[in-house]
């Protein structure tokens with residue numbers, strides 16, 4: 510079953526996305542880049558707010574568009590995880606030494622920090638080659654997204670077959686899998702049969718597809734309708 514991840518830019522949007530049925534609430538500042546980070550004190554406020562709800566979806570937070578410098582990335586992962594989120598999402602770039610960043614995070618991951626690697630489909634030609642390293646380091650998941658939000662969506666950069674291969678290899682390593690990247694409503698029927706653990710959205714949740722604008726509940730409702738909710742179990 511595929512879940513819906515909604516990237517939210519404020520506490521107000523966090524509430525709106527939770528009410529609109531998002532399965533994963535992703536704290537991200539879309540104006541600050543592909544993985545723009547919320548300030549740490551705002552992440553803590555979001556966690557505190559969500560803890561007051563009777564039921565709450567998992568929260569993820571991004572660390573910002575960081576260079577591939579192990580010390581910088583590790584420090585920001587530690588700080589973000591300490592805020593109390595359920596997942597920390599970090600971007601891995603093919604330039605620099607992404608494998609060194611992954612290896613440097615292994616002790617954190619092995620201490621229980623749930624880290625999701627975001628691999629940019631418009632920058633990586635062979636993102637799959639990092640999957641064994643992620644699994645070895647103890648990462649929780651791997652997802653494909655796009656870095657350049659003005660250059661077309663995920664399906665412009667990777668064929669359906671390539672996405673299927675990525676997902677199947679990531680799954681084979683026991684990683685949680687996700688797809689995102691300016692996904693539109695009409696991409697959903699193509700991507701759902703690939704059965705990623707989640708599909709991630711920001712642009713499609715905003716009025717007129719304006720990623721830097723406000724989250725729009727009607728747009729979220731349309732995406733929610735297209736990504737069927739998980740049946741309640743138990």
Ligand SMILES: O=C[C@H](O)COP(=O)(O)O
Nearest residue numbers: 516689690691709711712
């Ligand atoms: O993690 C998901 C992203 O926030 C997706 O953003 P986007 O739909 O604007 O590419």
